[in-house]
Amino acid sequence: MTAHGDGARSVDVTVAYNVPTRMRDGAVLRADVYRPAAGGPYPVLLARLPYGKSVPMTASMLDPLGLARDGFIVVIQDTRGRFASEGDWEPWTYEEADGYDTVRWAAALADSNGRVGMIGASYFGNTQWMAALAKPPELKAIAPQITWSDPDDGLFSRGGAIELGINLPWSLAQGVDTLMRRHGDDPTALGPALGALIEDLDQVTSFGYGELPAGRHPAFQRHGIREIGFERSRQDPDWSAACRVAGRQAEVELPSLNIGGWYDIFNQGTLDNYVESRAAGRPATLIMGPWTHANFTGQIGDVNFGAAASADLIGFRGRSIDLQSAWFRQWLTPDSAPSGPDLPPVLLFVMGANQWREEQQWPLARAVDTDLFLRADGGLAFDAPQADEGSDTYVYDPDDPVPTTGGALLMSSEFRSGPLDQAAVEERSDVLVYTTEPLTEDMEVTGRVRALVHAATDAPTTDWVVRLCDVAPEGISLNVVDGIVRANTTPGEFTEHAVDLWSTSYVFRAGHRLRVQITSSNFPRWDRNLNTGAPLDSGTGYRPAHQEIAHDAARPSRISIPIVRP
Known part of the structure; x- marks a missing residue:
């Protein structure tokens, strides 16, 4: 097939579909x-993904025609066991x-200059890291977007809690292709199998999220499908190295362009990598933009950060895909003339100020970690308590958990990500709220936010x-x-718990107040702690827990925020 130019880039493009390549064990993957x-040589950009190489989402995210018009050979491959590729999913x-085998094959394509870069987001951000760790000699650069570092983060x-919000709908959605392959020769079996799976997918929020045990979810057993990896990693801890980047970045001797979002479920992973x-x-x-995992516009949750926040503008530097194209060119065709604006080491969108800002490092050396202390009567202050201010209590009931309301998440469509109005959450009796006085001047918080909470419970966990x-x-x-930590406790004993809230870049405006919520659930983003101590893969019973948060001189519960002064 030949595709013609769009006027701005009047270069004809040819497309070959389902091109096979054989892996070392004989499985044939197709791209x-x-x-x-026109004849080459051209550098190669490779994307490897499990979602279907021909679906509109893939073309929208990668713009393979545009990249080919820019002078790249673009290879989009179905990963093993998915769609047109052979093997077990x-x-x-x-x-x-x-990844190693495919990079070597792609480098040898006709008209290739022998240099390969990898591109893509999320799952196919991780396929870049894993291929890079395998060290194929032709791989020269990677541009992983919105992907993780440690799969257990x-x-x-x-924090020890299951990422149930993504685990269940993602695994069910991937099961569609699994069932179509399994029953492809038997339509009488395929129809009922698909119908039952789609019913579960449609009822994730009303039914599936609440099923127990969460650590061995009944839906995966019903349909005989693979899950995202939580259960497998608990049965075989060494296996999770198959997608773990954490601790291995130094092995990747390549340039990387890391793109993430402040409200992305893999926010901290992008930064850590x-x-x-x-x-x-x-x-x-x-x-780092203000984006979620699936929304790269300027309207995120309830907040309009402005048109310049979108990945189509990035502060009028150009489209994200065009910035990536120019960045790849310097590594894959190093003798060519620059084709786009130079990128600084760090480009941050500072929310609240709603501006892009260039930096030379992350984290910022000028950011000062500063404690805000929980105080009596719902106060939050930079001054530590000097006396016994007592404690606050609430009851956490797994049968009535705090509902997920915004945040850095990826869940079924009923749950919006990003910044959302917290009124309904903060009205609940099982959510403690601590608030500062109004700020007299703007306050920028850029970096990692952590909390130390002195807490007691009457539950074993x-x-x-x-x-x-x-x-x-x-x-x-x-x-x-926000963040969570799952704790094994001695009932009735106060313990200091560290909670990692991940990172942000946010200006709290003069007249605004900072607020800290403390509770014991955020469901169904994270699975409910049943408060019984039963194993995750078998526990189905639950009990309420009586919780107590201290904020006195001996037990100063606090949150640490990295403040950047003007």
Whole structure:
């Protein structure tokens, strides 16, 4: 097939569909290959994904025709066991070896200059890291977007709690292709099997999220499908190395362009991958917008951050895909003339100020970690308590958990991500709220936010959830960052718990107030702690827990925020 130019880039493009390549174990994977019609040589951009190489989402995110018109051979491959590719679908397991084999094949394509870059987001951000760890000699640069570093910090789990919000609908959705392959020769079996799966997918919020045991979810057993990896990783801890980047960034001796969003479910993973790559002396670049995992516009949740916030403008530097094209050119065709604006080491969107800002490092050396202390009567202050201010109590009932309301999440469509009005959450009796006085001047918080909570419970295990919010003068409270920790406890004993709220760049405006919420659930984003101590893969019973949060001189519960002075 030949595709013609759009006027701005009047280069004809040819497309070859389902081009086969054989992996080392004999499995044949298939890719669509887009190339300029004129002879090369051209550098190659490779994307490997499980979602279907021909679906509109893929074309929208990668713009293979546009990249081919820019002078790249673009290869989009179905990963093993997905759509047109052979083999058994098992998330993550084969991506390192298959990535290596595919890079070597792609580099040898006709008209290739022998240099390969990898591109893509989320799952196919991770396939880049895994291929890079395998070290195919032709791979020269990667541009992973919105992807994780440690799968137990945002993909499988967070703070010990299951990332149920993504785990269940993602796994069910991937099961559609699994069932079509399994029953492809038997329509009488395919119809009922697909119908039952789609029913479960449609009822994720009304039914599926609440099924127990959460750690061995009945839906996966009903349909005989693979799950995202939480259950597998608990049965075989070493297996999760198949998608773990954490601790291995220094092994990747390549430049990387890391793109993430402040309200993305893999926010911290993007930052961690950048930080560790730079620490190892690699030429890494970071772009962080206000985006979620699936929304790259300027309207995120309840907030309009402005048109310049979108990935189509990035502060009028150009489209994200065009910035990536120019960035790849410097590494894949190093003798060519620059084709786009130079990127700084770090490009941040500072929310609240709603501006893009260039930086030379992350985290910012000028950010000062500063404690805000929980105080009596719902206060929050920079001054530590000097006396016994007592404690606050609530009852956490797993049968009535705090509903997920915004945040850095990826869930079924009923749950919006980003900053949302927290009024309904903060009215609940099982949510403690602590608020500062109105600010007299703007306050920028850029960096990692952490909390230390002195807490007690009458349960053998429970969860602590901490959320930082921005309260406008009219009283609207919007979530900024949050985190969870699952704790095994001695009932009745106060213990200090560290909660990682991940990172942000946010200006709290003069007249606004900072607010901290403390509770014990955020469901169904994270699975409910049943408060019984029963194993996750078998526990189905639950009990209420009586919770107590201290804020006195001996037990100063607090949140640490990195403040950047003008």
